Amino acid sequence: MSDAIPEFSKSKSGDGQEVSLTNLSAFASGPGIKSGKEVAAIIAVAVVIIGGIELALRLFHVPLYIMPPPSSIAYALFDEFPLIAPHLGYTLVELVSGFAIGAVVGLVLAGVITQFPFAEKIVAPYILLLVTTPMLALVPLLILRFGFGYTPRIIAVALAAGPMVMINAATGFRRVDSAKIALARSYGASTLQIFWKIRAPMALPMILVGLMIGAIFGLLTAVGAEMVGGGFGLGNRLTTYSSMIQMPQFFAVVLILSTLGILIYVLFFLIGKKWASWEA
Amino acid sequence: MNTGETTTPKLGVQAATKIYHTASGDLLALDRCSLDVRANEIVSIVGPSGCGKTTLLWSMSGLHGLTSGEIRLDGARITGPHPDIGIVFQEANLLPWRNLDANIRFPFEIKGEKPDRAWIAHLLNRVGLDGFGGKFPRELSGGMQQRAAIVRALALKPSVLLMDEPFGALDSFTREEMNRLVEEIWLDTKTTIVFITHSIEEAIFLSDRVVVLSARPGKVAKEYRVPFARPRSLEIMATKEVFDLTNRIKMDIVGERARPKAPEQERASAEIVRIRP
Numbered sequence: 001m002s003d004a005i006p007e008f009s010k011s012k013s014g015d016g017q018e019v020s021l022t023n024l025s026a027f028a029s030g031p032g033i034k035s036g037k038e039v040a041a042i043i044a045v046a047v048v049i050i051g052g053i054e055l056a057l058r059l060f061h062v063p064l065y066i067m068p069p070p071s072s073i074a075y076a077l078f079d080e081f082p083l084i085a086p087h088l089g090y091t092l093v094e095l096v097s098g099f100a101i102g103a104v105v106g107l108v109l110a111g112v113i114t115q116f117p118f119a120e121k122i123v124a125p126y127i128l129l130l131v132t133t134p135m136l137a138l139v140p141l142l143i144l145r146f147g148f149g150y151t152p153r154i155i156a157v158a159l160a161a162g163p164m165v166m167i168n169a170a171t172g173f174r175r176v177d178s179a180k181i182a183l184a185r186s187y188g189a190s191t192l193q194i195f196w197k198i199r200a201p202m203a204l205p206m207i208l209v210g211l212m213i214g215a216i217f218g219l220l221t222a223v224g225a226e227m228v229g230g231g232f233g234l235g236n237r238l239t240t241y242s243s244m245i246q247m248p249q250f251f252a253v254v255l256i257l258s259t260l261g262i263l264i265y266v267l268f269f270l271i272g273k274k275w276a277s278w279e280a
Numbered sequence: 281m282n283t284g285e286t287t288t289p290k291l292g293v294q295a296a297t298k299i300y301h302t303a304s305g306d307l308l309a310l311d312r313c314s315l316d317v318r319a320n321e322i323v324s325i326v327g328p329s330g331c332g333k334t335t336l337l338w339s340m341s342g343l344h345g346l347t348s349g350e351i352r353l354d355g356a357r358i359t360g361p362h363p364d365i366g367i368v369f370q371e372a373n374l375l376p377w378r379n380l381d382a383n384i385r386f387p388f389e390i391k392g393e394k395p396d397r398a399w400i401a402h403l404l405n406r407v408g409l410d411g412f413g414g415k416f417p418r419e420l421s422g423g424m425q426q427r428a429a430i431v432r433a434l435a436l437k438p439s440v441l442l443m444d445e446p447f448g449a450l451d452s453f454t455r456e457e458m459n460r461l462v463e464e465i466w467l468d469t470k471t472t473i474v475f476i477t478h479s480i481e482e483a484i485f486l487s488d489r490v491v492v493l494s495a496r497p498g499k500v501a502k503e504y505r506v507p508f509a510r511p512r513s514l515e516i517m518a519t520k521e522v523f524d525l526t527n528r529i530k531m532d533i534v535g536e537r538a539r540p541k542a543p544e545q546e547r548a549s550a551e552i553v554r555i556r557p
Contacts, residue, residue, distance in 0.1 A: 179373045182343050186361045187390040187436075197390070201377045278376040278416055 068248040076248035077255060084237060084249075088256060091222055091234040094150060098157025099218040103211055105158070106165030111195070114173035127170075130163035136224040148230040153222055160221035161214035168210025172203030205276040212268035216261060223257060288355040289316035290472045291340060291440055295349035298335050309335045311497035312349065317440075322466060322473040324483035324490045328533050332498025333476045334370075337444050340474060341367050353440065363391070366438035366471075368446045372425035374417040374432075381413035384432045396435070403431040406468065407461060423454040430465070440472045448478060456514065459485050463511060480529045484522055485512060492532045502532050 050070050056062075057069040064072070113120045135156050142152030180202070184194050226235025234253055241250040298310040309332040317323045325333050338344040340351055342361045351358045353365065374383045384404075388395040404410055407427040417425055426446055433441060443462075447455045459482055466473060477483050483490045487506050494501040504525060508516050516522055 179369055179371075180375065182338075183367075183369060183373055183375075183386075184390060186341055186343060186365075186367050187387045188361050188363070189390045193390055197386070198375070201375070204377070276377075278418065 065245045065247050068251060072248040073251040073255065076246075077252035080249050080252060084234070084253060084256065087232060087234050087237050090150075090232045091219075091226065091260075094153045094157055094222045094225075094233065095215070095218050097150075098154040098222065099161045099215055101154070102158035102160070102162030102218065103165045103214060106162040106210070106214065107169050107207065110166045110169035110173055111200075114170050120170075127163060127167060130159070131167050135160040135221050136228075139225045139228045142225075143229050153225040153230070153233070156221050156225045157218040161218040164214040164217050165207075165210040168213065169203060169207045172206025172210075173199055175202050175206070177202065205272065208268055208272045208276055212265065215264045215268070219257070219261060219264065287318075289352075290319040290321070290354065291317040291474065292352040292355075293336070293340065293349070294352070296336065296339055296346050296351065297348045298332070298339060298344065299347045308497040310339070310346075311499050313493070313499055314349075315491060315500055317472060317474055319439075319472055320470045321489065322475060322487045324475045324477055324487040325493060326477060326480055326483050326490060326529065326533065327493030327498065327501075328495045329478070331493045331495050333493060334444055336493070336498060337367075337442050337474065337476050341365055341442050343367075363436065364438050365440045365442060366433035366436060368426070368429050368433045368441065368443040370445050371449050372417070372422070372429040372446075374425055374428060376417050379414050379416050380409065380420075380428050383417070383428060384413075384435055387432060387436050391436075396437075399437070400431065400435055403434055406465065407431055421454075422450050423458060426450065426458060427461070430461075434465070434469070434471070438471065440474070443473060443475045445476050445478060447482065455479070455482065460514075462486060467511060480526050480533075481517060481522075483529075484525055485514075485517060490525075490529060492529055502529075504529065 054069045054071055057067060068076075113123060138159065139152060139156050142155055146152045146155070177198075180198050181194055184198050189197065222233070223235035223238070226233030227239050228235075230236060234257060237253045238250060241247070241253065293313060293315040296310050296313040297308075300307040300309055313332070313336060315323075315325075315336075325336065327333050335344065339346050340358075342351070342358045342365065353362060358365075374380075375386065378386065384400055385395050404413070407430060409424065409427055409431065412420065412424065412428075417428075420428070429446070447458045450458065462473070462475075463486065465471070473486075475483070475486055480490075484506055490504045490506060491500055492502040492504075493499065506525070507521075
């Protein structure tokens with residue numbers, strides 16, 4: 001640091017790795033619902049699409065086991081919800097605990113590894129391996145070792161979420177802005193102060209992106225692991241309902257899973273809007 | 281370049297030499313650069329791009345070590361960032377995730393001190409940023425951002441203020457406004473200021489002395505005294521004295537390379553034309 005040529009330019013701060021929360025901006029620029037007219041249009045389009053599907057399925061006598069009409073899915077969701085709800089709870093337990101473990105480990109590793117560029121170069125290929133390997137593949141092995149309880153699923157979720165969090169957070173921590181670090185140093189800041197007051201806030205937008213991707217990968221892996229084995233969880237419901245050809249119930253579970261995914265997305269979008277909106 | 285005064289300078293640069301070790305070889309950025317800044321003085325440093333102005337300023341601030349030579353503040357050698365030296369960086373350098381108040385609090389947070397609220401309020405009022413404390417940097421114009429950066433630099437009451445091309449990114453009207461503001465602040469606080477700039481006009485308007493650095497490696501080439509009384513008005517910029525001084529400095533910076541060839545060639549070709557017929 002002390003021997004680097006001082007350089008200032010706007011593009012430099014990104015260090016070639018521009019952060020984009022822009023993939024979240026679909027919400028910001030899109031549905032800011034402004035008028036009753038827009039609301040009416042949105043509802044009308046939804047009614048036309050869902051009604052159209054309903055009508056087509058009934059008109060062409062599509063059998064229930066191929067594709068149930070929206071009305072029967074809605075009914076199943078309402079009717080079966082008391083039976084599905086506990087399984088939603090199990091899945092959430094796996095997701096939240098696995099994600100928490102993976103995120104914490106991923107964040108700490110990213111923070112530490114980026115402090116040592118040489119070590120980072122050596123470790124990089126293994127991290128990439130962890131990111132690209134579908135952790136679902138390890139679930140049968142984990143079940144063999146840990147049985148059919150929560151343990152193998154939580155491990156799988158942590159293994160899926162952790163590397164995603166880590167690789168994105170590391171990108172964030174690597175975004176060095178020498179001018180801002182110089183500013184802190186000019187007031188005599190310690191390395192730790194520079195980390196907490198400059199590096200961490202600069203990394204925050206990328207960390208949030210990592211957490212969001214990690215959470216969604218975690219959900220994916222949790223459901224996948226539940227489908228592999230064990231008698232509980234939303235993934236288990238999917239295999240159960242499909243084996244019993246209860247398609248309306250099956251799609252009701254799919255609907256719950258989609259909602260869960262969207263909620264994760266919205267949650268991190270809102271956090272990002274509150275804490276990382278300085279990065280336009 | 282000691283002007284013969286016996287008192288210790290506020291900030292003394294003695295034979296400052298800086299070599300950067302880069303991938304493409306060593307780079308001599310400063311070569312035995314010496315310069316004294318007296319207390320309560322405003323000194324501008326101008327020079328061609330890449331002549332080591334910023335390197336010199338960073339060395340003065342203690343952010344950089346020197347390869348050889350030394351910097352002394354009130355006679356004591358500087359080995360690292362010093363609480364008595366404030367810096368205003370290029371392009372404001374505010375932290376975008378903090379609002380203005382939090383940006384100005386930043387130095388106090390690092391030092392673990394309580395912010396001097398009355399003084400900060402006075403400074404904010406002085407630069408015309410009253411009521412902007414809750415705004416984020418991106419919500420402010422470049423000029424306002426730089427005003428906030430000046431407040432941040434002065435918040436800890438440094439006795440020396442180093443300004444590294446602070447207004448380079450601003451339009452010329454805002455720049456003039458900022459120059460007047462710097463003078464006002466100086467009249468108010470009498471802080472010793474070292475000011476780095478590309479603009480000769482800005483240097484003359486602001487400074488008691490203008491120091492010209494030579495092209496790389498940076499070395500003090502010339503020094504000019506600017507004799508106008510303060511507060512200065514923009515009208516002095518239209519006087520012949522300033523015009524001449526501006527041209528002399530300009531020639532110091534670009535002249536040596538640009539001047540000699542052209543007239544000789546012209547004469548030569550003219551002679552050829554005369555001989556031929």
